[in-house]
Amino acid sequence: MNFVWWxxxxxxxxxxxxxxxxxxGQRHQxxxxxxxxxxxxxxGQITPEQYQEHKQLLDTGELRRG
Structure with missing residues (x-):
């Protein structure tokens, strides 16, 4: 029985x-x-058109942190 507990x-x-x-609640990347x-x-916060526009900006690297 002791083996089972261990x-x-x-x-x-x-x-x-x-x-x-x-x-x-744990930190993650x-x-x-x-x-x-x-x-x-x-x-639903953005439309598919807005998604495509923002994605294109991210792909081309034109979007900079501000």
Whole structure:
């Protein structure tokens, strides 16, 4: 029975440290400008025409941070 508890604790530790970190509230890498643009299109914040215009600006590199 003692072996079962040790096995469970070890498996819990392996699960905590080996799983990819995508826990809510945890820091993650910032999204790229194109990812943000896609999310805005998907949520309806911008029209497909605006999406194409902004995407073209990102592709050509004409859009600069300001």
């Amino acid at each position: 096995f469970m604790w070890i498996m819990l530790l392996v699960w905590i440290f080996a799983t990819p970190f995508r826990i809510p 910032p999204s790229s400008a194109l990812d943000v643009l896609r999310m805005r299109l998907a949520s």
